[in-house]
Amino acid sequence: MSVRRYLFPILLLFACQVLWSQTKAGGLVVDASGDPVAFANILFAGSSEGTITNDDGRFYLESEAVWDTLVVSYIGYATRRIVLEQRVNTGLRIEMEESGEELDEVVVYMGRQPKKDNPAIDILRKIWEKKRRNGVKLFDQYAYDTYEKIEFDLNTIDSSLMESRVFRGLEFIFEDLDTSRITGKTYLPIFLNEKFSRVYGDNRIGEERTDVLGNKNSGFSNNQAIIAFVQDLYSEYDIYDNYLKFFDKSFTSPLSTTGVDTYNYVLADSAFLGDKWCYNIIYYPRRKNELTFKGDFWVNDTTYAVARINLAVTRSANINWVKEIYIEQEFDVLSDSVFLLKRDYMLSDFALNKKEESRGVYGKRTTVYDNYVFNRPRGRAFYKGESDPFDPRVFNRDDAFWSANRLEALNKDERGIYTLLDTLRTVPKFNTYYNLVSILGSGYVEIDKWNLDLGNIYSVFGYNDAEGVRLRGGARTYFGQNDPWRLEGYMAYGFLDKKVKYGISGKWLLDRKTRLILSGGNRRDIEQLGLSLTATNDVLGRSVASSAVFTVGNNNRLTNINLSTLAVDIEPLENFRIRFGGSLRTLRSALPDVFSLDYLDPEAPGGVASEVRQFDLTTTLIYTPGKETIGYGVERRDVNDTYSTLLLHYTQGLQGFLESDFDYRKVQFSYSQPWQVGGMGRLLSTVEVGKTFGEVPLVMLNVVPGNQTLFSIYNTFPNLDFYEFVTDTYASLHLEHNFNGRLFSRIPLLRDWNLREIVGLRGVWGQLSEANQLLNSPANIPLQAPDDSIYWEYSVGVGNIFKIFRIDFNFRGNYLDNPDARAFSVTGAFGFHF
Template identity: 75%
Template structure:
């Protein structure tokens, strides 16, 4: 979400020209706005519908002199246009004396029998099929994609403000959106051209990127990743369409009749095919729904043209408008090919009509379809390199031929304008401020070093008291093949310095062979994770939480050194092999003892562990998408599953290591989009340690004594309350995204979101390990009698940024200082 804020803040600091433009408001005789009224240019299929406030904007490349305004129950109004551009129209519709008998609109559950639009919808369901390219053995086509960000709602006050003093040249060429009617200034543009090849028999597809060109944020990988994730592919025939991590009910869905009202509005020829026009709009407010219309062929019942606009009342943050258009070429009864896909998002901190924001637009054009051209399987295995430097250096001749849709005058000017902006000190200052807020790092370009992370500067815990930390990393570019990073920290209570150092080297780009290593000497809360930390730079929030529940004194001194090799032999499958040596001791020995029996110690008890481990880890993340090819890559989606298998071998004697043991661990995390019911996140972890080990090497069921809601922890458990050498845990968390609250009238306008959680843990601790750790002052309890469980109810989206969780403990209430109830929370910018 920081990527989103980076774009919003930055642009907030700073088509072929249409022939006919019309905008205004539609009202009834009493002055009330009419939502979802139909606006269409006479003798055309070009139209739109009014928004929730009765407002509309429509434009066309053609010249029209008449516009038709209609809505069920009102007389159709035919308005002559005296000029090409007509804004601020106030249109009054008169109630009709008689309603049309052949079209019936219901406010409750619809009768499928009496509504002709529903009858057409049934035929769409019966004949809906995959994209037409799936009907052939092989296929190929050209694909041109254009991504753009624009600053919108520009007026004279903004242009003359002190913020843009000295940057007035930016506003010399402004255009007007054909969707919203607002003026906008293009600030970022990315173009790509590729050829796509597929074989349905082999079930193979590959995309060869032949050209890529951008202006604006080309060097900012996090913003590029945000854009990629923002505009993921979708299929309008699916029951639900996912945008911004939320599922919107498709108007073509079989569940649509319970979500939308449908009206058969018109019929006409489009490209020599007779088509019906159906208008749809939502039955209820605050749900994740669209409004708009679609044209459908009368013989194939394939969609010829559709537009979808998210209603303003939809429970989604920071997005004022989402508008989608798709045009299809209906070839015959079994083939319909996507020709053009357009999506516009209007990002803004407010949904008020006059609020300024940022347009994010994606246009994808498909052409030159060819079918049944057979290629050997090796052709599909040979993937092209999307980061080949030649791809980013294509000349003007290449782009003139590659653009399946030409740039308009404003878009063409982006490259020149941004070249000029980069030389303006004031612009660089704005960019640097926002870059720091978004990434957390201060860029020192002349040294190729970033200072940060600024969000980790201050912390507090019982051992260190107030703590300060300052770090830095090398940064030559987003695709660096090596990176050095480190930090220094100081605790004012223990008066000790700490540090962390890390180095990573990409040795082979094809297999992503990476050598990494480092050293960390610090204080850490180990009882918040089931897996031993091998991160020489990271730090859990529990180690520095300003406010905690109960005594947060079970902290550990850690001196960790690591050396690892990692490679990716297959896409999204990583293999990691490495070794680590750690020294562990209690940071507060009087309150938290890590003592264990040691026959070789002078008094038979040791307080410190020295341990060398060899680790082998397999990680599989199907569906994971990344951007960049450097030693560090950004992820551009979070809807993939993660399967992890880890084997650890502790070796006694090597480097004076203390223990021989083996540990096997498995975890599986999966997010699930449950249609219109929201998003479920599930995770399962299993593990077993073979051999006798001290408390500092056992598996602690993750407690949480902070006031933050942390997934994969148990908020009603104290740190080290349950200690195991064999364990199994499960976590379930479901976010309904306001589906339930939207049906409660007095809660509907608050756009709250309901979250429920269920957590469980079972574990055992062997008698041998209990005996070994008998000197410790920590009760060694494992949840072996019955599964420990908790449940929670949460309310999210409070003031758009806060979430509160009410957590309940299900059992083991007799444990010392057991907490039966607790409240945790978090904050963040989420759609």
């Protein structure tokens, strides 16, 4: 994931609730020695409204009803009844006294619970049996309305923050503050996004359709980067699934069939919820540092459908930049037996660290479900047709629309966000903050009066053996997020070769419905080729290896490239793209004295040529099932990264056309797939195969991608030099698994560091025909293919070092007799990951 996705919560810090509650209580539970009591049970006396203390013994509880007594219980301690003298009771310090008396059956039993003869686990097994026969799954067809409200708040507001220089001149934003019902902290709402949709589904044919009918947000309606960030942040989930995915991490659900190995369960109570008798089960993790929750749920005694549940991520969970995650779901009863989701609430507390006093940003999502309709068949064609979620009318609904379709009214703080953001956008200081973080996130400096962006700032400086120090500057047109066309270009200068390089490209969206796009461009530059087996013709792209300041070995196999392209893209079906294109390339060595690209050519002087001129026609099919995007302009943003990619690429070289040198054919296929392996982390896999028919020079063969940089680059071989293996027929496999700290969490000395273990395995087999070896015989590098046996490497790595660094130790499995073979290497990477 890129850095910009995690800069936007910081943006919200500078960019500049809940319904009135009758009783609030919060504080700390300790024992006689002053040590915090984790997982103690907190209840309003006479109610089923309660919570559990966190790992640090802290709690916060809130109710819309009036309560005058708080009950605190924990195994081995006398139950305390605390009189609440006010409606707001924060800062409580409750000391528990040891007791030898046996607690009654409604007290929460803590510590490791037995798996055998545990009534809570017996109930859990009944939930597993019936979980696929609950809710909308009971009906042939269904339809319902959803109203989603996503809010960001600046939290932990105190006098030092309000008086800081950062907010000088912006003091008016602190006039309206409120307190979170979950954490008890003061917060300031600064961003709100509302969306109203109608959902249709058919369980018989396995189809579902969502029509977005309205979308509105405060101050950032044209900033799709923020909208995409928000969408990915709050992906959909089902509590009955074994694993719940949040922030690219898979948390074990308390209702999971693997839950008995992950959680302790206690049958705490039974009572009527409405007119339905339900059991109350409390759960908490068996071990620290795993991706787990703590909380409780109520389940019906006959249908074994969950009626109410809350989930709070444990403070020790191995996740960065998120201090708290809290989830509540409520269900309605239909026809005495069917429980339908009514309300889903999720709060995330983003902060630089997990200390209690650390400031950050709340992210809150509330989704309300209503107006269920069942068993109204619609044809399969209905589900294939899709509304346009980016229809401008969706973003311009009037107040009457929102008054009629908000399934939950805005409170005064939420209503005030729209006014606050409108005011802030007129304050120069706020715009300065906004622009600064926008630059860091996108890499571009916006020049509004010219409708131009300058950048990318992250590619200004580079270095390689051919150019020496290299400076690059670029720009792109930018009228808005959904521009139907875009021009982009750059110029660069190398201080060693004293030459100017450039690239320019353009894209035009001809038809929005089918995503018909015409694109073209030209680039003259120096590039490190052979970093990818699957061919690309990206006019403006530049690899890390082409400009890496620090490298290993002789990094001098660079190529001068003059590339012109013209292509047409179309997306006849969702996530299925077809591209037809043509390219004209002129290729020669950038350092001919040390890296020869010579090949036999009877028509060249001396029978040897050192430059290739080639015209190709290409057809590319790309299928990305599950991919989500946002926007409708010529360039869209990806929302998620959990989708697979299947690519089929065909190239036809045309000899003689535009003085093209070679006639050949090339077929290539690749398949990349991320896999969520339950609680064991995430596996990324890539398979690539390809074959070239005909004789072609070295620069047109398939080079096994080596990596002589110090960076960990997926889909390359870090112990191979550039051009060490060259093929015209190949098959490769890359596997990289991140355990997300699952193993380290079981090692006492390591578990508190929240490190993450990463393992990799990669291999490639290939051949190089005798005809291609003879054609390229003048080249001054050995031409070898891994045909005797599969070349393979493996690596072990440690991630999340200081939350941002990763280091990999890479080992070469064979071909150790190759000249200058590197048996071992160390590479690294840095980035912001949850």
